[in-house]
Amino acid sequence: MAIAAVLAMNLGIIVFDEATSMLDPTGKRDINRLINQLHKENKLTVISITHDIEEVVQSDKVLVIDHGTVAMHGTPEEVFRNEKLMVKMQLDIPFVYKLRNALAAQGVKLPETLEMERMADEVCQYALKK
Numbered sequence: 001m002a003i004a005a006v007l008a009m010n011l012g013i014i015v016f017d018e019a020t021s022m023l024d025p026t027g028k029r030d031i032n033r034l035i036n037q038l039h040k041e042n043k044l045t046v047i048s049i050t051h052d053i054e055e056v057v058q059s060d061k062v063l064v065i066d067h068g069t070v071a072m073h074g075t076p077e078e079v080f081r082n083e084k085l086m087v088k089m090q091l092d093i094p095f096v097y098k099l100r101n102a103l104a105a106q107g108v109k110l111p112e113t114l115e116m117e118r119m120a121d122e123v124c125q126y127a128l129k130k
Contacts, residue, residue: 013045014038020052032058053092057114064091076114099123 016035020028032055039046048055056062062079064072066089072079080086083093083101096119100110103123110122 012043013047015047015049017049018051019048020050020055028052028055051091053094057094064089077112080114081112 019035020031023031035046035048036058038044048059050056057076057080059076062072062074062076063070064079064086071089072082072085080093080097083097086093094114096114096116097112099119100112103110108126110119110126113119113122
């Protein structure tokens with residue numbers, strides 16, 4: 001169904017199922033920008049079904065379904081805090097968590113964040129202290 005038709009029907013909710021899969025980075029960015037614009041400008045509830053962890057990071061709420069059962073739910077921060085369960089379910093974790101974990105293995109302790117800019121700032125602050 002076309003987005004214009006959904007907006008005309010005033011349903012208040014729109015579902016995207018793997019809307020950005022198989023797209024190049026520019027296409028992904030454009031589609032995600034459009035989805036966010038629809039959400040903000042039309043006050044639509046957006047349900048996005050995705051395996052793209054970096055898209056999940058941008059969500060307000062996350063529902064992780066494993067074999068038809070809700071395995072986890074909450075904010076991205078709450079869900080990704082349970083990294084062991086994510087890995088057990090063969091789901092990826094955000095790049096910023098992978099970076100933090102790799103640095104922690106080298107003895108560098110950084111705060112937990114899902115924001116790439118904040119992680120970059122934290123890494124720079126750590127480097128300046130050395």
